Amino acid sequence: MRVVKTIDEVRRQVKEWRAQGLTVGLVPTMGYLHEGHASLIDASHRDNDRTVVSDFVNPMQFGPTEDLESYPRDIEHDAALVEAHGGDLIFHPEPEEMYHEGFSSFVDMTVLTQELCGLSRPVHFRGVCTVVSKLFNIVKPDRAYFGKKDAQQLAVIRHMVDDLNMDIEIIGCPIIREADGLAKSSRNTYLNADERKAALVLSQAIAIGKDMVKNGEKDCAAIIGSMKQHIEAEPLARIDYVKIVDCATMQQIEKLDRPALCAMAVYIGKTRLIDNFFTEDV
């Protein structure tokens, strides 16, 4: 397992693999890897001969008031985890390797990014689409792996790949949770003991929503209402959004009459956490 910092090194390595007829999987991450990332690396290792993990806190997907500076980083820990899960290469560039002086191109879309996290984080998906496009062009993988925890991101990337004819298979992998239900996230590290306990309202609300769907509830407002009520009872929690959207368009719907995503973003103290479920997975 190697850690490289330049685009040229990645390209040379992948070219060598390609010359041997090997397939390549890519797991794009912002580092500070946890079991969620590990499950993506496992999936890639299972499907491909070689796995590249990119480990890059992408400045372009953070807004000016967001946590770019404080976002946790630990490349030694990441390298050990990638090695343990059968990854072959970590691409860990400095920001200036990815964004040279005069950088001004971007990839974006006019739908899918307008709802949910796109509302609270207006530059976020432009940054995601741009850096993922760059990583795809650098690594040229056969397959790329993304977690369903970032459900809107997964939908946006699938749509981008389809619209722009990128010849890459996108694999979405299930949310990995702590024993008590909290979805694994690098940002969980921000939480103090009280907040960690309070953060359970997210996964509890998800369980409430899932149960209602399972029991045949079709009225989105009713589902959302029950979920919100549970979250609002927690004094440390502040709801950014709880919404149910059409899987294909990310537009809000009123009735569960098609494949839908129920997604939420909730501040616990200063930490913004997300969680979700797809009605098809219930």
Add this chain to the structure above:
Amino acid sequence: MRVVKTIDEVRRQVKEWRAQGLTVGLVPTMGYLHEGHASLIDASHRDNDRTVVSDFVNPMQFGPTEDLESYPRDIEHDAALVEAHGGDLIFHPEPEEMYHEGFSSFVDMTVLTQELCGLSRPVHFRGVCTVVSKLFNIVKPDRAYFGKKDAQQLAVIRHMVDDLNMDIEIIGCPIIREADGLAKSSRNTYLNADERKAALVLSQAIAIGKDMVKNGEKDCAAIIGSMKQHIEAEPLARIDYVKIVDCATMQQIEKLDRPALCAMAVYIGKTRLIDNFFTEDV
């Protein structure tokens, strides 16, 4: 030489060539091919084992008041020209093959597109970057060929390829002119006999500008002034712009103290024509 209409057919053909270890050049065009395009196909045929010519009037790069509907088309003529110049495949898709329902992604940039044609054609370069990205992802060529007549387009594409780490060599080819100096363009077909004669003010103004640069003139306003004066003497001509810009940024400059592009857009009757020269080529 084959003409295909679907993305799948292009991919299958290119994969076959790749399996044989062959290199592939791409010449993106909007069809109605002339000697300018032929010179790009010749260049690709010289540099690569196989040459793909895309022949697609891209709706996304036309503004609502522009000539999308009237843009000339002649696929039979194009096929004969491509075959005569050693091209191997024409990709000639319908608009719905390139832009399916729900299409909403785009590639764009925040500089380089803000000056020259970007001012008069605000959606143009977004459309160009998006379709060229799609063609690059469909064909995955080693090299792609663009004419210097569309100088800003060439600069924008080079910048996009560099910013987004597309692993493709971009080759810029010289402007091809009629015997009397008019730059070859599919839009020349719009000109009636009087307009065809009047259109010579573009190449004549280019010659005036080149001469001044050759004679050591460094003051951009002086060069532009002489060029404009010549064009304004022609009653059928209406200047959109005559400007001198930094080659790297497409921002206007006052002194010729770095590599520069002198570019113009001029209406002859209702037809908008462009021409240019790079000071380095003088």
